[in-house]
Amino acid sequence: MINAFLAQDGIYLLTVILLGLGLAGIIVCNNYMKKLICMNIMQVAVIFFFLCLGQKNGGTIPVAMDTIIHAADYINPLPHGLMLTAIVVSLGTTGVGLALLTRIWERFGTLEEDEIIQVKGEDEV
Amino acid sequence: MNNFPALIVVCPLCAALLNLVLNRINEKLGKAVIVLSVAASLIMSVFVLAQVITTGTIHYHMGNYDMPLGIEFVIDTVNGLIVVLVSLIGFLTLLFSDNFGYKFKTRLTKGAANTVLTLLIVGLLGMTLTGDVFNLYVFLEITSLSAYCLIALGGERGIFSAFRYLLVGTVAATFYLLGVAILYGVTGTLNMADMADILNEGGKDQAMLLAICFLVPAFGIKMALFPFHGWQPSAYSYSEAGAAPLITGVMGKIPAYAMFRYLYCIYGTDFKYFNSILVIVGVFSVFGMLYGSIRAIAQTDIRKILAYSSVAQIGYISLGFAIGTPIALCGAFLHMLGHAFMKGGLFFCTGAIRHKFGTVNIEDFGRIYKKMPLTCGTLTIAALSMVGIPPTVGFFSKWYLGSAAAMQGEWIYLAVLVISSLLNAIYFFRLIEKVFINEDKSLKERVYDEFKTCGWKLVLPVVVCFIAILGLGLANVKIIDILMLSLKGVGLC
Numbered sequence: 001m002i003n004a005f006l007a008q009d010g011i012y013l014l015t016v017i018l019l020g021l022g023l024a025g026i027i028v029c030n031n032y033m034k035k036l037i038c039m040n041i042m043q044v045a046v047i048f049f050f051l052c053l054g055q056k057n058g059g060t061i062p063v064a065m066d067t068i069i070h071a072a073d074y075i076n077p078l079p080h081g082l083m084l085t086a087i088v089v090s091l092g093t094t095g096v097g098l099a100l101l102t103r104i105w106e107r108f109g110t111l112e113e114d115e116i117i118q119v120k121g122e123d124e125v
Numbered sequence: 126m127n128n129f130p131a132l133i134v135v136c137p138l139c140a141a142l143l144n145l146v147l148n149r150i151n152e153k154l155g156k157a158v159i160v161l162s163v164a165a166s167l168i169m170s171v172f173v174l175a176q177v178i179t180t181g182t183i184h185y186h187m188g189n190y191d192m193p194l195g196i197e198f199v200i201d202t203v204n205g206l207i208v209v210l211v212s213l214i215g216f217l218t219l220l221f222s223d224n225f226g227y228k229f230k231t232r233l234t235k236g237a238a239n240t241v242l243t244l245l246i247v248g249l250l251g252m253t254l255t256g257d258v259f260n261l262y263v264f265l266e267i268t269s270l271s272a273y274c275l276i277a278l279g280g281e282r283g284i285f286s287a288f289r290y291l292l293v294g295t296v297a298a299t300f301y302l303l304g305v306a307i308l309y310g311v312t313g314t315l316n317m318a319d320m321a322d323i324l325n326e327g328g329k330d331q332a333m334l335l336a337i338c339f340l341v342p343a344f345g346i347k348m349a350l351f352p353f354h355g356w357q358p359s360a361y362s363y364s365e366a367g368a369a370p371l372i373t374g375v376m377g378k379i380p381a382y383a384m385f386r387y388l389y390c391i392y393g394t395d396f397k398y399f400n401s402i403l404v405i406v407g408v409f410s411v412f413g414m415l416y417g418s419i420r421a422i423a424q425t426d427i428r429k430i431l432a433y434s435s436v437a438q439i440g441y442i443s444l445g446f447a448i449g450t451p452i453a454l455c456g457a458f459l460h461m462l463g464h465a466f467m468k469g470g471l472f473f474c475t476g477a478i479r480h481k482f483g484t485v486n487i488e489d490f491g492r493i494y495k496k497m498p499l500t501c502g503t504l505t506i507a508a509l510s511m512v513g514i515p516p517t518v519g520f521f522s523k524w525y526l527g528s529a530a531a532m533q534g535e536w537i538y539l540a541v542l543v544i545s546s547l548l549n550a551i552y553f554f555r556l557i558e559k560v561f562i563n564e565d566k567s568l569k570e571r572v573y574d575e576f577k578t579c580g581w582k583l584v585l586p587v588v589v590c591f592i593a594i595l596g597l598g599l600a601n602v603k604i605i606d607i608l609m610l611s612l613k614g615v616g617l618c
Contacts, residue, residue, distance in 0.1 A: 019303070026292055039295050046302045053310050079309075082259055086302060089266045093295050096273050100288045107281055120285065 011052050018045035032104065032111040036097045043090040047083045054079035129169045130185040130198045133208065134251050136162040136169075137215075141243035148236030155236055159243050160219050166250065167212040174205040178607060184256070193319040199256035201611035203458055206604070207253050207382055210462055214375050214469050215246035217586035221473060222367025224480055224578050228278075238278055242368050245271040245376070252379045256317045258305050261383060265301065265347070269294045272376060278365040286359040293356045297346035304339035307332055308391075321391045330397040337402055340387055347380035350443055351413025354436045358420075361432035366476050369428075370586070373435060374469030378461045381442050385454070388446060389615050407447030411541045413440035418548035422555075427475050427487050430552055431468060434511065437545055438464050441526060444538060448529050449617040455608045456525030462604070463518030463597050467507045470590030474504040477583045482568040487556055491563035499584060501560050503591040508553035510594050513546045518597035525605070533617075 006014075022045060025038025059075040060068065068074070101111060108116045140162035147155035177183055177200055185198040200208070222242060229235040248268030255261050273294070277287035309315060311332045312323040324333060342353060349357035361373045388406075392399065417436030424430045438460070445457020477500045478493065479485055494501035510517035523542060530538040597604060 019299075023296065026296065032288065035292055039292055042296065042299050046299050046306065049303065050306050050309075053306060078315075082315075085259075085263060089263070089298075092266070092270055093291065093298075096270055097288065097291050100273070100277055100284055100291065103277070103284045104288065107284070116285070120282075 007057075012049065015045050015049040015052065018042075018048065021045075030113050032101055032113065036094065036101065039097070040090065040094060043086070043093075047086055047090075050079045050083050050086070128185075129173050130183060130200055130254060131187065133166045133169050133173070133212070134247060134254065136165050137243050137250070138247045141240045141247065144236060144240045144243070148232065148239075152232055152236065156219075156223070156239055159239055160216070163212060163216045163219055163243065163246060166246075167209070167216050170205070170208040170212050173200055174202070174209055177202055177205045178610065182611070193314050193316050196260050197256040197316060197318075198254045199317070200254060202607050203611050204253045204382065206458070206462060206607065207378070208250060210465055211246065211249045211253060211375055211379070213589075214371055214465060215243075215249070217469075217473070217589055218242065218368060218371040219246075220582045221370065221476065221586045222365075223582050225365070225367035225476070227573055228365075238275070238365070238367075241271045241274045241278075242371070245275060245368070245371060249375055249379050252383060257315055258308070258317060258320065259315045262298070262302055262305065265380070265383075266298055268376065268379070269298060269347075272372060275368040275372060276360050276364040278368075279363045282359070283363040283365065286356070286363050290356040290360045293346055293353075297343045297353075300339040300346075301343035304336040304343060307336040307339070317386065317391055321393060324391065325393060325395055327395075333392065333396060334398050337387070337392065337398075341384070341402070341406065344380045344384035344387070345409065348377045348384070348439050348443075349436055350439055351409050351416055351436060354413070354417075354439075357436060358429060358432040361435065362426065362428040366479060369476060370469040370472040373431065373472050374465045377435060377439055378442070378465055381439065381446075381461065384443070385446055385457075389449075389454070394449075394617060403447045403449055406443050407535075407538065410440040410443040410447055411538065413437060414444070414541055414545040415548070418545050418552075422548065422552045424552075425486055425488060427485050427490075427556070428472075430487070430556070431471050431475070434549065434552070435468060437549070438468070438511070440545070441523070441542070444542070445526055445529070448526070448533055448535060448538060450529050450533060451609065451612045451614070451616050452525055452532070453529035454612050454616055455605050456522050456529060458608050458612075459518065459525060459597070459601060459604055460522035463510065463522050463594065466590050466593040466597065467510050467519065470503050470507045470587065470594065473586045473590060474500045474507070477587060480578070480583065481570060483571045484568065487559045489566050489568060490556075490559040492561065492565040493568070494560050495565075496568075499591075500587055503587045503594075504560060505557055506591055506594055508556055510598070512550045512553050516598045517594050518601065519594075521598055521601040 019042055022038045022042030026035050029035050029038060054076050056075050059073060062074045062077040105111060108119050110116060140159045144155040144159050147158060183200045187196040219242065226235050229238060244267060248264050248271060251264035252261055252268060255264060273287050273291050276290060277284045308320060311329045312320050314320050314323060345353040364372050414437045417433050417440065421430045421433035424433060441460050442457045445453045475485060478497065506517060510519035513520045513523045523546060527539055527542050
C-alpha cells in the first residue's frame with residue numbers, strides 16, 4: 001500500500017513536509033548554524049520535487065540507443081540538468097553563509113541569536 | 126551589432142573574473158578593465174535600445190538553438206530602458222567606489238570587492254534581459270550572492286544583516302524555484318513566451334494559482350515589498366558605502382520587473398484568479414506605502430530614513446502593477462527609472478558627505494550646503510522628487526499612477542498615494558531643513574593617511590543623478606511613448 005501511495009502523489013507530500021520542516025526550522029531555531037542547516041534542508045526539498053517531475057515508469061536513461069526509437073521511452077534529462085545547477089547554487093550559498101558565520105563567531109564568540117543581540121544591542125529588526 | 130544582447134552581459138562577466146588575475150599584477154589595471162567593460166555594456170545597451178525603438182522587440186537566441194529548446198534573451202522597450210539604467214548606475218557606482226578603497230586592508234580584498242560589485246551588475250543585467258525562467262533563477266542567485274558579500278563588507282553590523290538577508294533571500298530563491306517547478310510540471314517548457322502560450326490554452330488554473338502563491342512572496346522578499354521587507358532596512362543601511370547606491374537604487378527594482386513579467390507576460394489577464402492576485406499585491410503595496418513612510422519619520426540616521434523610504438517607494442511600483450492598466454504600468458516603470466536615480470543619487474550624496482565628514486546622522490548636517498553645494502543640490506532635488514514636486518520625475522510618475530487609479534475608480538489607491546506623498550514630505554523637508562536652516566555644526570573634515578581621494582569620481586555620479594532626475598521629469602512624455610510601444614495591449618483595458 002505504501003508503495004502505491006508513494007508511486008502516485010505521496011512523494012510530493014513528502015517533499016512538502018521536508019520543505020515545511022526546513023521553513024519552520026529557519027523561523028524557530030535560535031542558533032544560526034541550525035538555521036543554515038534548515039535552509040539547506042529547504043533547498044534539498046525543492047531539488048527532490050524537481051527530480052520527481054523527471055521520474056517515469058518504464059523509461060530508460062537518456063542515452064540514444066538503436067533499439068529504442070520513441071522519445072517517450074526515455075526519461076526526461078532536463079530536470080536533472082537543472083538540479084545540478086541548483087545544487088551548485090546551494091553549495092555557493094552555504095559557503096557564503098558559513099563564511100559569514102565564521103566572522104560572526106570571531107566577533108561575538110557565540111552563534112545564539114539572543115546572546116548576539118545582547119552583546120550588539122539590537123537597534124531594530 | 127547582432128550579438129550585442131549577449132555581449133552586454135558577457136563583457137562585465139569576463140572582466141570581473143579577469144580582474145582577479147589582473148589585480149595581482151597591477152591594481153589599477155584590473156579596475157580599468159572592469160570600468161571599461163561596464164562602459165562598453167552601457168554603450169551597447171543604448172544601441173540596442175535605439176534598435177528596439179525603431180525595429181521592435183529583439184529575440185536573441187543563444188547558440189542559435191530553436192526556440193523552446195535553447196536560452197533566449199528578449200529585449201523590448203521596457204527592459205531596454207532598464208538595462209540602460211542598470212549599466213549607467215553600475216558604471217557610476219564603480220567610479221564612486223574608488224573613494225572607499227581605504228577600508229580594505231589588502232590589495233586582494235580590494236580587488237575582490239570590485240569583482241563582486243561587477244558580478245552584481247552582471248546578475249542584474251542578466252535578470253532583466255533573459256527570457257527563460259530557469260536562467261532568471263541563475264541570475265537571481267548571482268545577484269543575491271554578490272549582494273550578500275557586498276553587504277557583509279560594510280563592517281560588523283553589515284555581517285549580521287548580510288547573514289539575515291542570506292537566510293531570507295535563500296527562502297525567496299527556493300520559493301521561486303518551487304514555483305518554476307510547478308509551472309514546468311504542467312507546461313514542460315522553461316521559455317517564457319512558450320510557457321505563456323501553453324498556459325493560455327486554459328485548464329491549468331489550479332497549478333497556476335499554486336505557483337503564483339510561491340512566486341509573489343519570492344519576488345516580494347527580493348524587492349522588499351511590505352510584509353516581506355524585514356531584511357531590507359539594516360541591509361541597505363550597513364552595506365558597503367561604495368556599493369550602496371547600486372544596491373539601494375537598482376537591486377530592488379529588477380525583481381519587481383521580473384514580477385511584472387510573470388503577472389502580465391506569462392500569466393496574462395485571462396488567468397481566472399488574476400484580479401484576486403492584483404488585489405493582494407495592491408493591499409501589500411498600500412500598507413507598505415504607509416508603513417515605510419511612517420517608520421522613516423522616526424529615524425535620525427540618513428541611511429535608515431532612505432531605507433525605510435524605499436519600502437514605501439517599492440509600494441508605488443507594485444501599486445502600478447496592481448492597478449494594471451497600460452498607463453498605470455507606464456507610471457510604475459517611470460517610477461522605477463526615476464526612483465533608481467533618486468535613491469541612487471541620495472546614497473551618492475550620503476556617501477560623499479560620509480567620505481568628507483564621516484557622519485551619517487542628520488542632526489550633524491547643519492548648513493552643510495556651504496561646504497558641499499553640488500551634493501546638497503542633488504540631495505534637495507532628489508528629496509523634492511521623492512515628495513513629488515514638479516518638474517521632477519517623482520511628480521510625473523505619481524501623476525500617471527494617480528490618474529490611472531482614478532480612471533479605474535480605485536479611490537483607496539489614490540487616497541493612499543496622496544497620504545504617502547504627504548508623509549514623504551514630512552521627513553524629506555526635515556532633511557532639507559537640517560541642510561539649509563539649522564545652525565552650523567562646524568564639522569571637521571576627515572583626514573586619510575596614505576589615501577588619495579579622487580574628487581571628480583565623487584562629483585560625477587552626483588551631477589549625473591541631478592541631471593537624470595530633472596531630465597526624466599522634463600522628458601516624461603517621450604519616455605512614456607517609448608514604454609507604450611511595448612506596453613500597449615498589455616494589462617487590463
